[in-house]
Amino acid sequence: MSAIEQFADSEVFRAYATYVAVVLLKMMLMSLCTAYYRITLGVFANPEDALGHAKGGDVKKFVRRDESVERVRRCHLNDIENIVPFVGLGLLYVLSNPELSTALLHFRIFAGSRIAHTISYLAPLPQPGRALSFFAGFFVNCSMGYAILSSISYF
Amino acid sequence: MSAIEQFADSEVFRAYATYVAVVLLKMMLMSLCTAYYRITLGVFANPEDALGHAKGGDVKKFVRRDESVERVRRCHLNDIENIVPFVGLGLLYVLSNPELSTALLHFRIFAGSRIAHTISYLAPLPQPGRALSFFAGFFVNCSMGYAILSSISYF
């Protein structure tokens, strides 16, 4: 069996692949969400985007900031800040050969925490809902980072 | 042949490596592009950066926002938002053992779409040029996400 087939056969790796796909697709949804808010509220970042909306009127009126759009964008940026470490550390964590059950626990908590974070941010729910969901994912990343450094580190 | 050598020998993996290197190097170019605009226009984000430009004059005059610089930065951020999923999903997609021709099609469309997106954003070209190039890359990521979840998912 080739190396690539062995990856596709490993349960820990397949769990990693599944949850990475879920959180990355969820993160990509934020782009559509931003576009939806921009179009329905008529709030654009570039004059060429507002052209269709202005219908011959003043384009500049639609090139502006709006708090609802900025909220979605902050949520998107927070996703990037946390999902990038998850994808990177998660792969190295899988290669440090963890128990399947421990790995699944990490991946599931992280995916759940990011979905809860998005809901708390966009609803918005009162704090500390969002802070707690952020820290759940944050600690999963820290735990995987610790597992990597304590098992396969080579300085 | 060791596992690492098998990766370097797999055509699908080498195609992935090539197109990831291309889009990541292109993304890094955006940093240079931002620096170029900041220096030629005299628009800085930090007072210590403007010091050389001010030549003993008022530093604060050069610490400001400028629409041309913000445009480059939005383009850079949009790259991050789309290239991060591509790198992550692409790797998992390669490990789900796709056909070489299908994989090449995905990678080529994505790399082309991001280059077209940057050109449309910076020129700027009239819409829907940029929107179409964005969605071409977006759908490549969705398609790879679907391929991963339908072939090697493990919840």
Next chain:
Amino acid sequence: MSAIEQFADSEVFRAYATYVAVVLLKMMLMSLCTAYYRITLGVFANPEDALGHAKGGDVKKFVRRDESVERVRRCHLNDIENIVPFVGLGLLYVLSNPELSTALLHFRIFAGSRIAHTISYLAPLPQPGRALSFFAGFFVNCSMGYAILSSISYF
């Protein structure tokens, strides 16, 4: 020995894993750093975050921009812009089978450059300290990109 075990056994891969874990954990620290500044200075991005700080007073007074917080956030974003290419290109570079000493040189310079960049940004140190630390990391990424394209490229 399975493919996953071979990775955990390869010194080049273990060096990669170590330095990726270091720079990603450092990047995650920036989130805590932003939170620390937001709370101590009373500068929030969302009304629901400022509620506890306002103690029944006017919430809107605390929903504002502050230059110290923006500085941390720019530093964080610069990390993302550079660490994402490092994680992606680094993995492909490891799979292009480099010499251990050359690989270690790349990884150590990059990790050092990002730590120096953060210190120069947050202190802040006078330029060109930050610019030099930025370019050290930038050239490491370029060098790895070149190594990938010249050894395992498949267009």
